Amino acid sequence: MMSGRDLVSRAAPLLACLGLLGLWEIAALVLSTDSFPTAWVAIRAIPSILGDKESLINILDSLRRMAIGFAVGVIVSIPLGLMMGRSRLVASFFNPLLMVTYPVPKAALMPIIMLWLGVGDLAKTLVIFLGVSLPVIYHSFQGAKAVEEKMLWSGAAGNILFNSLDMGQYDTVYAMIIIIGAMGIGLDAAFENLRGKLVKWSEPSFEIPLSFA
Amino acid sequence: MKVAPSRPNIEDELAPARRQTNAMIAIDNVSHVFRTSGRQDHLALSNISLIIEDGAFVAILGPSGCGKSTLLYVVGGFVSPTEGLARVKGQAITGPGPDRGPVFQEFALFPWKSVLGNVMYGPRQQGVKSAEAEAQSRALIEMVGLKGFEHFYPKELSGGMKQRVALARTLAYHPAVLLMDEPFGALDAHTRTRLQNDLLNIWERDRKTVLFVTHSVDEAVFLSDRVVVMTRSPGRIKEVVEIDLPRPRRRSELLLDPRYQKYVVEIERMIDDTSEEQLRP
Known part of the structure; x- marks a missing residue:
């Protein structure tokens, strides 16, 4: 009860x-x-709106941009954040850049991005990418930094994976990059497929190289 | 900063020949300097040489800040010494490895894994099949006295229980050497005593080589075959005391044994001496 x-x-x-x-x-x-x-x-x-084919196409387009922006953002940000957390060199290189960009509202960057890339999908996806990646980089960085050293050591001693002192678990990191990348492409394909089923009459768009039906 | 000139190898004077041939760990003229930005460099270890034979229980004893943990981290491969070399089974130590299992004062359990998951970590990493790793781990959990707690998470356990899990996690990958860094330092007196007894029982069963860092004289004498007394700043070996007490040791008998008491008093005096030196301007 x-x-x-x-x-x-x-x-x-x-x-x-x-x-x-x-x-x-x-x-x-x-x-x-x-x-x-x-x-x-x-x-x-x-x-x-949901019954209207135009709106459906637009909604699916937005969802696709979100999926791509999110997937690419995550693929880049998590490994970068983790490496910043584990390596002082990487952190001192990227941290100032991150700190300068972080407080800028992403919407404020829109005009500049539009000037560079026009108003197409690429500009919109880039804004989503920025919106996703900055917080994800920051939090993976802080999270990786907060990991207790003795815990890493305990993991390293029982493990054949880490053999060097820099604790670079690069094979896992790259495996994750591939997995997340595959998820991104898979999601994109799934959206494209769903769109094809729901709105058969519309042509698939090839504006972004990642998308395929 | 310049490292102090080398001095005669203490171990050479003290070690019987058998120790040389049967060395599990050989620490050869190790010095370590912590470089700190702003402040002066700190010489944590100065010309440490030590040979530990297979199956020995050796305690490293000294005041806090004498570099005893740093020495243990050098053997663990977590810290690369500024000078000198440490070997395990004749192989130069370049990084951490499953042949040397650490147990830290901070327990350092994986908080996202259950007791069973923590203990299974090592065998799983080494490619042992899941069912087999689980059976081994359950047996170890029982051995350290935690049967029934397999599915508990670290945050649900007391300090003593956490340290038991940490010990089981390390034993699970069969390290040749146990590196214990003040493992019972964070526990209350009663729990500490119980864990000392249990550790001795476990050790007497399979006689792994143990390097045990502590600042407790009683603990060092009670547990070990040999006590390495260190001085502070820079960390040097002051004296190596062979503890010639019969095994298996029982706390109730040992505390009444005059030989035990003599060792404790003798070593305490040595440590007092090092503190005196410390206070001189």
Whole structure:
């Protein structure tokens, strides 16, 4: 049996969503301008968007960009962050760059990126990539740095994998790069496939070399 | 900074010939300097030479900061000495390896693995099949007295239990040498005594070579065949004391044995002397 308390804590995220929608509803009613519809009106518009082939194509395009930006971001960031955490040299090289870029809102970089790369998929994917990679680099860096030295030593002694003192577990790192890369490509293919099934009439886009149907 | 000039090898004067031929660990003129930016370089070890034969239980004793842990880390391959060389079974030590198993004061268990997972780590890394590694690990867990705790996580265990897991984890990959760095230093007196007894029982069964760093004189005399007394800053070997007490040792008998008491008093005096030297300007 679930106690009332458990039930409330399970339902908390749902309650938060409902609360937010409620506030939206009230705010829209109070303001009552054309450009700010009520939550209910907005929700009722969802089925028509999901039924519309144009919107579906656009949504899937966005999802694909997200998947690619995320996958590439993770592939680059996790190994880089881990290496920064384990090697002082790598850290002192990348850390200043990271610290300078980190606080800049990614949206503020949008105009510059648009100037460089135009408004195509590449620019959008790059923004997603930046948004993903900076926090991931930072947190893998901090995480790797915080690992207790004695624990690494304990691992190293019982292990044939680390043989040198720099603890470079490079074979695993590169294996992970390949695995995550494969996941990224696989996800992209899956999205493309799903898109092909849902919206058969649209042509697959080849703007980004990674995507294939 | 210049390392102090070498001096006669203490071990040569003291070691019987059998020790030379049967050496498990040979530390040859090892010095280590910690380079710190800003502050002066710190000479942690100065010209340490020591030979430890196969199956010996050797304690390294000294005041804190005398470099005794650093010496252990050199043998472990975790620290490369600035000068000199350490060998295990005649092979120069260049890094950590499964032939030398460390047990640290901080336990350093893998928090994301259960007791069983921690103990199975070594055998699994060495390619032992899962079922076999599990059977071996369960037997070891029972040996260190933790039967029934196989699926507990480190955070759910007491300090003494964690150290038992750490010992089992290290024994699981059959190291030729156990490197124990103040393993019972973080435990309360009662737990400490129990673990000392259990360690002796385990050791008397398979007689692995043990290098045991401690600052407790009682512990060193109770456990070891030989006590290496170190001085502080720079860390040198002051004296090597052979502990000629019968085994198996029982705490209740040993504490009443005048020979044991004599060793303790003698060694305590040596350490006091080194502290006196330390205080002189």
